[in-house]
Amino acid sequence: MNKNLEESMSLAKPNAQDLTVSQKTAVFIGVLGLFIFVLALFNVSFPNRGLTISVALGSIFIGVFIFSNAAYLNTSKGIKNDGVWFKSISSRGVLGWAIGIILTLFYIVLYFYPQYLGLASKGASNTGLIALFDPLSLLLSGRPASQWFVYGTLYTLAILVFGYKFILKYRHNRYQQLRTVSVMFFQLGFAFLIPEFMARLNESPHYNLPYYDLKSMWPLNYYLFDGWSINGFLSSGTLGLALLIFGVLSVFVVSPILTYKYGKRWYCSWVCGCGALAETAGDSFRQLSSKKLSAWKLERWLIHTVLVFSVIMTISVIYTYLGSDPDKFWLTRSAFLLSIGILLTSVFAVVMLFKRQELGKDARYGAIGYFIIIAALFIMHYTGTTDKIFLIKSSSLRSAYGLYIGSIFSGVVGTGFYPILGNRVWCRFGCPMAAILGFQQRLFSKFRITTNGGQCISCGNCSTYCEMGIDVRVYAQKGENIVRSSCVGCGVCSAVCPRGVLKLENRNLKNRINSRDILLGNDVDLIDLIKR
Amino acid sequence: MDHVVIIGNGISGVTAARYIRKLSNKQITIISAESDYFFSRTALMYVYMGHMKFEHTQPYENWFWKKNKIDLVNGFVKTIDTDHKTLVFENGNTLNYDKLIIATGSKPNKFGWPGQDLNGVLGMYNKQDLENLEKLAPNNKLCKRAVIIGGGLIGIELAEMLSSRQIPVTFLVRESSFWNGVLPEGESTMINEHIKSHHIDLRLSSNLKEIISDENGRVKSIIIKETGEEIPCNLVGLTAGVSPNIEFITSSKIETNRGVLVNRYLETNIPDVYAIGDCAEQREAIGNRKPIEAVWYTGRMMGEVIAQTICRNKMTYNPGHWFNSAKFFDIEYQTYGWVFAKPKENHAHFHWKHADNTKCITIEYNTITHEFIGINTFGIRMRHETFDTWLTEKRTIDFVINHLSDANFDPEFYKRFENDILATYKNQLQNV
Known part of the structure; x- marks a missing residue:
């Protein structure tokens, strides 16, 4: 960045958006709610926990509510990005780093040291923060709270309150509003309430349902096919079986159809819980994602490696599970492996036959490389003597995946680093579900972001505010449509564009990718152009 | 191997360079005194408003130029010696060219107003203007009011910029309604209302008489010609249009009028010298277009066309529908x-x-x-x-x-x- 600009920026505080009186009040109320949690963390015992948790959650709710109203309701409808790069919180300033560090530490404690939050050891009752959430948990599921219940509640609260803020921020944009209502609905209903009610069912001896967020598909939901999970479904009668079948259908049938019609956005920015948090609480950090070409390269290798890891891990887990009691299931190990082999081979073959020319060089090498690895493992299974498919015990694979991908990547890094690396770190670099959807979106989907002829002025708002780090401008200024596997279809590039250049669309597949030599508006003789 | 030298790294010059590189292996040099790397001029306003950092206005990463073998020179060309195909820089350095593309863009108009060169008066066109604005109007404590002279596209953008930092703005528009030389009445009226709804003090049919200095040579106030009203202010933005930035060319043999005169092939009167973008003036206007078009899109189109001509596929500049x-x-x-x-x-x-x-x-x-x-x-x-x-x-x-x-x-x-x-x-x- 230019030196003079840096210097002059520091001359005086350029951000004129000082807090109003009502915003200061709102901050006070909200911080009060958070402070109750801190007190609980230090084991302060409150006389009436039910009342206290209601006050704490309520004041956070009210605080953000008042703050957002004051920030947006009295201003004109339009883009509200004034001062984003001046504010400490949204430009990796002290506030940004502080929040990043606090979030990261919170995740480390949550995943690895839940006892610090007050999780009871066996037989004892909860203390501290988790105990504070007991009344709410008892109300919903009839069980005392766990660290996951605390986390789930705070997660849902964040999506609801910041979702409200986001809806006000985009008062002029119905796409943004509907999308946000949708993620708020799915988080509250599917991820939070329904699983708690399913836990109620488990009070009956006929049910033994595992925790199951219906909208969370494998492989994002990597424990769906764990032994305990499958056992739970299978021991819960018709409902359990139906849920398991739904889980399989959602990834192999529902998702491909919806992704074909609407792109991966139907999931990533309308339904998914990770997306929901990123789009609401994480909205202030979307501009921090790296747009460098090198970041894109890293992204492609990383996310597909995680996908391959998750596929191998899941195959191995199911394989082991099927072997545990060979007479119990109609599906044998060999039949299972064979069908997976056929599925993966046909996907590979279809892409190589019909879409080869659309793959970049590294994508082709990567695809062939990964295919060879998986094929080799299958061959080793059939010719070898080892009982361990893929050489490693499935339980070690499973726990390594849970630790490194499930906890550290998606939680600690994915959310803890929001204020440093942007709000979609996990979705962009790690999520295997996003990799599958993105793969389909890039090759077999009607979705694209259309560029409006020659109207782009290369200003860079679209790229700056792309949370997935797509350099949207590169395409827009060439008059090309944007067809990228990572695009989650949040629609913010289209919203911030000052010239009306970008539109998210589902149209026919023909001419979806439209590179052109000369932009629209310049009547050069195209015959001349070809002659050259 | 031909050496193509382009003066100016705006959208016209850079588009020309990119297309020449696509079509040929010629040596390409881009000269600019404004910035090391190409940035989008239209995005400068968003830097001041805090939507973006300056680096975000650069459409290409810094490695792009070396990778595509486009040499960038930071320097100010003082004279062009077309007889020897040589450029002379302000610091005395010289550079030879085989083909020269002039793409030096515009500069803000000044109409000889008293006080127009005072400290605190600026246009809103280039990167240096943005840097000045940061110094002169960082917030509404140091800049208690700004006056903008000239109701066009840059004027209204500057008004939006300043009001994003809650600096009170008085907007002097010569016409009886905003931009009504271009917009039909209904639209112009609607925009008037919109400007006012953003708390801009819009003064229609108002001209600048003079800018008054304080004892330190800084802007103190302005006076409106029609009413004689004096408006105290710390900043004056001159946004009454732009004109071709060709002062350094007038001493050369290249024929100029208001801009560098070119034919439909974008050729000047001197062989191997071309002009594109804001600084070029068509000898005869094309259709309803003005002979000088200071628009992003036309600059880009001329860049696309000149690259064809230089790469031996001579082509007329033939813009399509406006x-x-x-x-x-x-x-x-x-x-x-x-x-x-x-x-x-x-x-x-x-x-x-x-x-x-x-x-x-x-x-x-x-x-x-x-x-x-x-x-x-x-x-x-x-x-x-x-x-x-x-x-x-x-x-x-x-x-x-x-x-x-x-x-x-x-x-x-x-x-x-x-x-x-x-x-x-x-x-x-x-x-x-």
């Missing part, structure tokens, strides 16, 4: 084809405005043939490709109004107004 766009605070504006402030002979306007006063369209058409001539659209995005096709096919206004939904480019789920527009259209026809 289009343009802008944003007035929260209201986006696009135009396709020609809509004049007052309809041309045998032309008429169809005007539709939404009750909320932030959306409207105006269509100019031929009253005899009903041919669709052009559309201005405010607050509703329209598809460039669709209108380009309709203009080529010479569609009628009936066709356009009845198929308007095909041209809609608003985001999904936005409220649509085609039925309302159609109803208004039918209504107006009945009244004729």
Whole structure:
């Protein structure tokens, strides 16, 4: 960045958006709610926990509510990005780093040291923060709270309150509003309430349902096919079986159809819980994602490696599970492996036959490389003597995946680093579900972001505010449509564009990718152009 | 191997360089005194407003230029010696060229106002202007009021910039309504209202008499010619249009008028010297276009064309249907084809405005043939490709109004107004 600009920026505080009186009040109320949690963390015992948790959650709710109203309701409808790069919180300033560090530490404690939050050891009752959430948990599921219940509640609260803020921020944009209502609905209903009610069912001896967020598909939901999970479904009668079948259908049938019609956005920015948090609480950090070409390269290798890891891990887990009691299931190990082999081979073959020319060089090498690895493992299974498919015990694979991908990547890094690396770190670099959807979106989907002829002025708002780090401008200024596997279809590039250049669309597949030599508006003789 | 030297690293020069590189292996050098790397001039406002950092205005990463073998020189060309095909820099260095492309853009107009060179007076055009603005108007404590002179696209952008830091703005517009030399009355009136709704002190039919200095040579106030009113201020923005930035060329043998004179091949009077973008002046205007077009898009188009000519595929500059766009605070504006402030002979306007006063369209058409001539659209995005096709096919206004939904480019789920527009259209026809 230019030196003079840096210097002059520091001359005086350029951000004129000082807090109003009502915003200061709102901050006070909200911080009060958070402070109750801190007190609980230090084991302060409150006389009436039910009342206290209601006050704490309520004041956070009210605080953000008042703050957002004051920030947006009295201003004109339009883009509200004034001062984003001046504010400490949204430009990796002290506030940004502080929040990043606090979030990261919170995740480390949550995943690895839940006892610090007050999780009871066996037989004892909860203390501290988790105990504070007991009344709410008892109300919903009839069980005392766990660290996951605390986390789930705070997660849902964040999506609801910041979702409200986001809806006000985009008062002029119905796409943004509907999308946000949708993620708020799915988080509250599917991820939070329904699983708690399913836990109620488990009070009956006929049910033994595992925790199951219906909208969370494998492989994002990597424990769906764990032994305990499958056992739970299978021991819960018709409902359990139906849920398991739904889980399989959602990834192999529902998702491909919806992704074909609407792109991966139907999931990533309308339904998914990770997306929901990123789009609401994480909205202030979307501009921090790296747009460098090198970041894109890293992204492609990383996310597909995680996908391959998750596929191998899941195959191995199911394989082991099927072997545990060979007479119990109609599906044998060999039949299972064979069908997976056929599925993966046909996907590979279809892409190589019909879409080869659309793959970049590294994508082709990567695809062939990964295919060879998986094929080799299958061959080793059939010719070898080892009982361990893929050489490693499935339980070690499973726990390594849970630790490194499930906890550290998606939680600690994915959310803890929001204020440093942007709000979609996990979705962009790690999520295997996003990799599958993105793969389909890039090759077999009607979705694209259309560029409006020659109207782009290369200003860079679209790229700056792309949370997935797509350099949207590169395409827009060439008059090309944007067809990228990572695009989650949040629609913010289209919203911030000052010239009306970008539109998210589902149209026919023909001419979806439209590179052109000369932009629209310049009547050069195209015959001349070809002659050259 | 030919050495192509381009003076100016704006959109015109950089587009030319990129296309020459696509088409050939020639040696390419781009010279600029403004910035090391190409940035989008239109985005400078967003840096001041805090939407972006300066680095975000650069469409290409810094490694791009070396990788594509485009040499960048930071320097100020003082004279061009066309006899020896040599450029002389301010610091005495020289550079030889085989082909020279002049793409030096514009500079803000100054009309000899008393006090126009005082400290605290600036245009809003280049990177240095932005740096100055940061120093002079970092916040509303140090800049208690700003006055903007000239009601065009840059003027309204500067007003938006300053008001993003809550600096009070007085906006002096010479015309009786904002930009009404270009916009039809209904639209111009709507934008007047919108400007005022953003708490801008809009003064129509007001000219600048003089800028008053304080004892330190800094701006203290301005005086309005019509009323004699003195407005205290700390900053004066001169945004009364731009003109070609060609001072250094006038001493050379290259023929100039207001801009560097070029023919349809963008050639100057000197062989191997070309001019493109804002600084080029067509010897004869093309269609309804002005001889000098200071527009992003035309600069880019000239860059695309000159690259063909230089790479031995001589081509005329042949811009297609006119289009343009802008944003007035929260209201986006696009135009396709020609809509004049007052309809041309045998032309008429169809005007539709939404009750909320932030959306409207105006269509100019031929009253005899009903041919669709052009559309201005405010607050509703329209598809460039669709209108380009309709203009080529010479569609009628009936066709356009009845198929308007095909041209809609608003985001999904936005409220649509085609039925309302159609109803208004039918209504107006009945009244004729």
